[in-house]
Amino acid sequence: MKTIQEINQKIKEGKAQILTKDELLSLIDKKGRKKAYKEVDAVTTATFGPMCSSGIYFNTGHTKPRIKIGAGRATLDGVPCYTGFAAVDLLLGATSLPENDPRNNIYPGSFGFGGGHVIEKLVRGEDLLLEARAYGTDCYPRRELKTYINIKDLNEAVLFNIRNCYQNYNVAVNTSNKPIYTYMGILKPDLGNANFCSAGYLSPLLCDPRYKTVGIGTRIFLAGASGFVSWWGTQHNPSAERTDKDIPKKPAGTLAVIGDLKKMDSRFLVGTSMTGYGVTLSLGIGLPIPIIDEEVFDSVSVTDNDIFSQVVDYAKDYPQGQSRSLGQVSYAQLRSGKIRINKREVPTGSLSSLRKAKEIALILKDRITKGKFFLTEKVEDLPGLDSGYTFRPLKERSPK
Amino acid sequence: MKKRVVLHFPTGLVDKPIVYRLVKDFDLEFNILKAEVNPKEEGVLVLEIKGDDQNYKKGLAYLKSSGVKTQSLSEDVAMDKNKCVDCTVCIPLCPTQALEQNPKTLEVNFIQEKCIACGICIKACPYAAMSISL
Structure with a gap:
């Protein structure tokens, strides 16, 4: 047993043993579980992949004369922002598209530029064109604004993601006889390929399946900067079916996270285009897991052999909201490049980049070891396995 | 020798049997890897061509003289x-x-x-x- 305070003290003294998840697995292989447990203070986990519920808010500063963009209209490089806040506070979501984008009218749409790309450009330090229209008031008389803005001149620019870091995700296939274009990528007809999207054994919430160390207030690596878990994510579903080691077998917990966009790095924040689906933002997130006891150690040691996911048909079942599984496969099988579904061999592809996730785990380890990043005690628990908290569909009620 | 080439057919050539001449006159074997032919538009054909070196050069020269633009595929x-x-x-x-x-x-x-x-x-x-x- 160790407290987070004790681990932080060791970090301060330069004596802490911080390992990436891969280094932990090697250590267990070499020295065995017991010795490894005694040696390690914290383990870094990470993921990199498309996260659609990403967005930013920013404050441009006031103009002279003043303009109230709030409840008016605004675009950044042609991409619509949300203006339902105060005069010069704007929101931009990753999936926002220019009004003149043909979308899927020319099927499948290419979705070459949208919110995710604008956010990446901001982080890269490029100038962006802000165009705004307002209705004009006595105290905010100006009605039009057309100006370049740059992230360094904004008062605040904050990444705020209301859902990411999914604890496990579906494996997507297509059982129809034509190709389909989904947020899980292009799926070839007749089980032509199977796409998955999780870092598996390296994925943050799969390494802390009961949310024992992670919670509201936890400091994380967020796209190169230090960010925080601000809440549980939307669609958080701790009640999802689990293995006897409490590892979810389908999409379960999620996180809402926040961090300073000005300190982020475009290597870990990339505008993303899904053909036929839309625009999104791919993000890198790292979570350090303090080894406070043996239970946490055993959870964090999970391998791809012990994590399972469900194969879901994105041609018929998923669009209709049917949660039928065509079969269960392990991440070890998925990573091998092929899985078996209905006695057929199906090649696999991943949307989540394990190469990038490993890079993030290593950077985070380095920052902690050098005393630039300290571990945090959570302020509040996330709704847990016995909370009864679930993810429900919409109950539609027609207006009378 | 075996090479992959991209052939661009201008509008007027799309309906003429040009590729056939590669076999008939230059003893070249071809395999169509990709074809996009639309009436009234430029046609694109990706071929893998197999045959004697000299014949390949002559065949390509023939294509050029007929108005077909050629480009090696690897680029x-x-x-x-x-x-x-x-x-x-x-x-x-x-x-x-x-x-x-x-x-x-x-x-x-x-x-x-x-x-x-x-x-x-x-x-x-x-x-x-x-x-x-x-």
């Missing part, structure tokens, strides 16, 4: 390493295994010699790392 599809995040979503879609992941570094590599320029990777890549110029 067409390219991967931008700075944009690729090594996710692997393109790998199962490639019909000729021209994209593969290095199991040690986890980097995704593009093997140009295997590419038939079908273009599926361009649609599939979420990061616009693959590009084509036909």
